Amino acid sequence: MRFASLRYCGLIAYTLILTGASLGQTAPDQMQSLFREGAEQMHAGNAAAAEAAFRKAADLDPSFAPARLDLGLAQLKEGKLLEAIASIRKSLELDPASPGAHLFLGIAEYQSNDADSALRDLQQALKEDPKNVQALTWLGIVELNTGHPELASGPLDTAAELAPKDENVLDYRVQAHMAAAKESYTALYKLDPASWRLHRLNAAIDAQADDHKGAIQEYQLAIKLAPKEADLYEGMGWEYRKLGQADQAAKAFAEQLKLTPGNPIAMYNLGSAQVDSGQEAAALPLLQQVVKIYGHPTGADYYLARALAAEGKEEEAVTEFQRATTLDGEMQRRAWYQLSQIYRRLGKTAEARAAALKYEQLKQSADEASAKEVEDWRKLNAASAAAQGASEKQ
Template sequence: MKRSFFLPAWMLVILTVLSQLGLSQDGSAALMEQGNTAMRRGDTAEAVRDFSGFTQSQPSSAEGFFNLGLALQQAGRLEDSLSAFHKAQSLQPTLRGVSLFAGIVNYKLNRLSDAHKMLLRATQLESKNAAAWMWLGIVELAEDAPDLAVSSLDKAVQLDPNNMDILYHRGRAHLLVSKESYSAMFKLDPDSWRLHEVVGQADAEASRTDSAIHEFSVAVRGAPHEPGLHEELGDMYWMAGKYQEADDAYAEEVKIDPANAIAKYKLGSLRIMQNEVASGMPLLQQALVAAPELNDVHYYLGKGDAALGNEEAAIEQFRMATSEKNDEELRIMSWYQLAMLYRKMHRTQESGEAMAAFRKMKSARELRQLTKFQEQNRRRDQLPVEDSIPADAGATSP
């Protein structure tokens, strides 16, 4: 397994202030201060000399040996560094940071068993230390134990959710566990419908819509009554613009699993889009009763009420669809639909206010640059964009 040998800059710790050591301002204290200063400016050779002098004059100082170990590690003298950490640990077994850095050095020396023991101890001594959990996960990855690494790195993410190093290693661990699971599935049954479902999901995430349709179709043939499969197939048909096929797939999903509120929401929304309002509205209403958190339903209910000429009901639904809880695209389109409805009803002031809200949100969205990662990670209940607002919409007053 390919391994990364690195020590991030944020892991460099200068431990110990003079007050913690209880030292008087004598030569020993001066050496400690000089060593810390040398470390801060990156002069590891000077730091090693200063901390070595300090430990000679203060041989019972665990903190002194720990700082010496840090300096030796930064100087690339890993064996000497490890000896200094072991000495610090023997003098003060619970000294913060010793087990962590001893584990890191053992890892860099390819002594994985010793590294694992030290880092496990570090997590026991400092259960809230994200770095300790991260390094334990890194070692477990190197030991070809991704299942253990997932647990460690998940804990690290909980403690430090915005750390890029932790997120990278955690993602790698989960990927390896997934690969192991899929490999085991293939060995058990290379023609399993589950494998086709997995491949279909991967194709869907990569926007390979036609391939995803093929894989989900094979999976459906292998397990025609499995809940969820027809919904996944319907999603891909919708993305491909094959609306009748999507309708058929969602309808079959609802038949298999009548409690699937999201499938009812998708089928109802699709029918509203296809002007099949009479059959779409009951599905949306049922979905909202079963899952009130599906706030985006209000947009499609608004479209349905507008198509039926229920303008006041449509306005109420579109108003609810502008809630901050809703999908941004649907909120923008809801303001646009409100502006058009108010204009139709000759409610000029309200139409202008709705159009102003639409313009503001549309401009803010256009200023942001969404990454491909964000675009590809859609919520399960997030539908493809129902319709596009003209690029020049709102350019003139209603």
């Protein structure tokens, strides 16, 4: 079993204790002082001293649940798992609604290799607080490391939605999804080692690794086994496009359209690939139909504009390029650039300059964003390398 980091276990509930719970009749000033001392020691990383302070507090008032809970957290931080479990369970006996007790009890039970008990307590913690990121994360960790990645994905997905920048959550979420995918792949292989679906999965893996030639080969193998699966032709077509082979892409998309006549996605795929491969006349009716079907600006407007311009219908092309400028990303920038060129050919100097300026502004913003992304990635890699180096020295 892979044990998860105990960084969450350093959290203690002293703020809840000092700002709302009665400290009882036994030496309240001394009790408050002990809690403050224990909290300070925990924050300083001195769990043994914190344990001593919280134990004194528990001895002063044996019926005070928060003292037992924080004593358990200090023991958990020290790795005294059985003692921590006993202390936290005692806090729950004294107060079944003890804040955070089921969460930390579940962590302690998991660390002591009692996964069944851990799951019950973590699930109870989520009943009490469904949006508790720590409880969701630990539930995912326990499910993942006990061989149930398909059950881990749900709570980790929810945790990621609630804490999208938590690296710990994202790390375990990736592990859970990868493990679940591997299990499905293995099960599929056992059912049918020659399945076309396996070749499609291999194609997706190759595509993610930027091995587009390998992906095409896998799609071709899948098509031999399942020649009526339109999705295979679509996937292969996009892999050809990534290699700049628009003519081959068009052939693949043509097969997709044959199998799914009237499908606007297939029509768009084929029409856009035909434009890229210089077959604008053939693309025109397809793209016009797609634009009519959707009724709002899409990538089809951009490619239709290119086809119209190639056929000498520049005024109509202007209208479609203008619609395409309402899109986002690269296609929007291309639309502004193409507009500047058409306006120049039509002798509309002011409009050409305005379109060119807009293109330059968007391009500059995109370049700056890309540079920042590269720099952030460089910093992340440098930090990871430094952390790994420090770990190896320990």
